[in-house]
Amino acid sequence: MKNYRICIYYLFAIALFFSCNKTAENQPKELEKLAPGVWMLKYGTPEKIDLLSELGINPKFDAIKAMGEAELPIDRSEIKIEVIDGKTYLRFPLDENEKIWGLGLNFKTVEQRGRVMQLHVDHYGGRDNGRTHAPVPFFVSSKGYGALINSARYIDVWVGTGVRKDSQNPPVARDRNTDKEWSSQPYSDNLEFLIPAEGVEVILFSGSSTLDVVRRYNLYNGGGCLPPKWGLGFWHRVPTLYTDRDILNEVAEFEKQKFPLSVVGLEPGWMTRSYPCTYEWDSTRFPNPAQLVKQLADNHIKTNLWINPYISPDGELYKKLLPYSGSHTVWCGIVPDYTMTEVQQILKEHFIKHQLSIGVSGYKMDENDGYDQWLWPDVATFPSGVPAESMRQLYGSIMQKFTTDMYRKENLRTFGLVRSANAGTSSFPYVLYNDYYEHRDFITALINSSFIGVLWTPEVRASKSSEEWVRRMQTVCFSPLAMLNAWADGTKPWSFPDVAKEVNEIALLRMQLIPYLYTAFADYTFLGTPPIRAMNLEEGYTAYDAISQKAFDGTDNPYNTALKKEVKDQFMFGEYLLVAPLFAGEKTRQVILPQGRWYDFYTGEFAGQGEVISVSPGIGRIPVYVKDGGIVPMFPPITKITGEKLPVEIRHYGVKNGTYNLYDDDGETYNYEKGEYTRIKIDVTIDKDQKKTGKVDLPEGSQTWSFSEFSFKYMAK
Structure with missing residues (x-):
């Protein structure tokens, strides 16, 4: 009898364990329709703090409704979700030829199938492993839908890598010894997420095209930002320890060179202390900052100030913010808990007193992303109770919201730079940047930004040659924010005299295109259309029969062959322009022109249609093409x-x-x-x-x- 009772207790304990560690099957699983082509799926107990909860976003439901209905191309039953051991396991199906885009600001890959990632806010370290400045957990499928996993946690993702034994399309088992078709990564028919929380909210988007999916996603997040017109001009960030006199001399040199200039950016030396910061003007370098900002404004030049979030003990903010800061410091500065209204009020008063009241136009918000060895650790605590992990995923996003709201209350638009973002930030007027500096990868990131509702600039800092210099200048002038960042070495646009003319010409072209680019940003705001977008979002960018001009995926021709490859070096700029950069060392490149007729931007000459062309534009031009009727x-x-x-x-x-x-x-x-x-x-x-x-x-x-x-x-x- 004793052994019998022990057995009963044992079985009861097992049952209790599994009941506590696996969500019951009667948990809510049905889709809730939020708008045409937009659904929400909640499972388990989603956390109160998520990627969108702290941002005060107002979805543009009217604009989504105007797009019309769109059916979800996968069945709800194909989305598998359960909670085990306090974690949420989420799975989507993958067809054999299905492509997956998005999942963060990646720098080396556009198509993410075959990758294992942890979506984690961090400096980019040279590998597309999920650690990046904008690890947005939103993916877009070539089947015509997308999904946002709305969790402010580090999310693990297996994009067509894990093979399940219950797969409906299992790979063929092969003998490595004798079969040349053996692969270390067999075919996988699923996309899986692991969220370290006892539930999750998933928002699904559909559309008649991949672009429509992205548009609905952006509109749900409040639409895209509309920068002030001056934000689309040319920016120049001066060396760190420049004085007010140095800055005015620099501006005079720009005028002498007849080089465009709309914004001057001041780096850490404008403050009394930085790393950590006071956000107070250094009186030795800037004895009268109000006068300087006015002199620049009178010359139609805006002022942008560098900051990082960490507060120095030597400034007036320290004692005020100390009770509302995290348990750990960064560079010996306290970390304000931006989720708290007290923090936002204290900082708002300070920023108005020292910057907004004298006409400062915005901020460059640095170092709110990583590295692990100097940022707060995940064991840190914050007075709001927000976990350190979630705070890291949200910090840059909340800083964007706070500063945007601050200017909004003055009825002024701002435009600035930031080091981290996440889902829900498309309506905030900030452009991402980083310290990584591979030119080709910068363009891949520019392309990837269009899938996830963020903006990215391939800023120019330095170059090994005049050829690289002009090529970098050409690409930055076809980006959301055209900027030379001379904070470290004092470079000027004309630092390479043999290409100074070409650099000046591309900067002037940027200024000429402001009506076109401003309209593209308006379409981002009102319609959700990314101002710069991947070729995969362009209508007509599909395989077709080169003879009959009809869609035909099986045709074997150079154009279709090119489309099978990952395209990471050309993109759409606004509604009509296709930009195909060259990089240092290249004299010739191939350009994939989608279906329909395309024309050379500079000459108007016919360039091709639905084909791959080879171009040799010379050092002075970046290849740009315009679609028929553009x-x-x-x-x-x-x-x-x-x-x-x-x-x-x-x-x-x-x-x-x-x-x-x-x-x-x-x-x-x-x-x-x-x-x-x-x-x-x-x-x-x-x-x-x-x-x-x-x-x-x-x-x-x-x-x-x-x-x-x-x-x-x-x-x-």
Whole structure:
């Protein structure tokens, strides 16, 4: 009898263990429809702190609704989810030829199938292993859907690597000794996530195209940011210990060289202390900061200030923030708990007192990402009770929200730089950057940013040769933020005299393209369309029959062969432009032109259609192509954004009719959210004799802030 009782107790203990460590099957599993093409799936007990909970996001449901309905291309039953041992196991199906994009700001890969990652905010260390500045747990599938795993934890991901014994499409077992087809990574038909929490919220997005999936995702996160117009000009960050006189001399040199300049960035030396920081002006280098900021503003140049989050004991903020800081320090500075209203109020008062009140336009927020050896450890505690792991995943995002809100209350738009972001930050006016400096990888990151709702700049700092210098300048001028960062070595745009002319020309082209780029950002804001996007998001970028021009995946031709490879070195810039950078050492490159006719941006000459072309543009040009019917509005070459109205040249390319909705507003405030903006419809029609007629339709009663007159230039030859 004694042994019988022991056996019963033993069986009861086993049952109790499994009941505590595996979620019951009657947990809620059905999809909740949030908007057309958007669903939520909750399972177990999701944590109260997640990637979106602290950001105050207002989804743009009206814009999503205007996109129409979209069915989810996978069945709910195909999404497997359960909680075991206090962790959530999430699984999606993978078809044999299905591609997966997204899953963070990766620098070496665009297609993520076959990767094992831990999505973890950190400095990028040279490997696409999930540790990156924006480890956004959002993926996009070539099947036409995407999913956001809304957890502020370090999330492990196996993208088509784990092979399950219950697989519906198991790989063939092979003998390595005799079978040349043996592989160390057999075929896997699943995408799996491990979330260290007892439940999770998953938000699913669908659409008629991959781009529509991304657009819905961005709109759900509040839409994209709309920078002030000055933010799209050329930026220059000065050396760390520059004085006010040094800065004014630098500005004078830019004017002498007739080089564009819209924003001057001040690095750590503007403060009395940095690493950790006081956020107080150093009076020896800046005896009258208000006067300096005014002098720059009078010259139509904005001021941007470097900061990091860690507070020095030598400043007025230290005692105020000490009760609201984490248990550990970074560089001997306390770590404010940005999730607390007390912290935000104290910092807001300080920033207004020392910076906003004198006209500072924004911030470069550094060092809120990693490395492990100097950031707070995961054993740290914060007075809000937010776990250190979640705080790391959220810190850069919350800093973006706080500073954006601070300027929003002044009805002023800001634009700045940040070292970390996560899901939900698309509406915040910040661009990611880092200390990694591989030019090719910078362009891969630029492409990847379009899948996950963040912006990235391939900033220019230094180069080994004049060729590399001009190639870097060309790519940064076709990015969200065009910047030379001279904080360390004092380089100037003209530091390589043999390419100074070419560098000046590309910077002026950047200024000319502001009407086009500003409209692209408006489409990001109102429609969710990334201003810079991967070729995989471009309509017509699919395999087809080169003879009949019809879609046909099985055709074996150079174009289709090229599409089978991962494309990491060309991208779309706005609605119509395809940019194909060259890198140091390259004289020639291949460019994949999607279906439809494409034209050379500079000459208007026909370049090709649905094919791979080889180009040798010379050192002075970055290859740029315009799709048939494309319209590109351009300013004259200018060096400053003054707010005055300018004439616009409307370029039309190709042999198709073209339509374009040019956007305009005051360029500085949030009044556009109240409807104070204008969409100017531009049409180019071509009659049977190939005569082109351009028309500008300015809605009756509307105003323009930026444009004085319009002229047309027809580029096709």
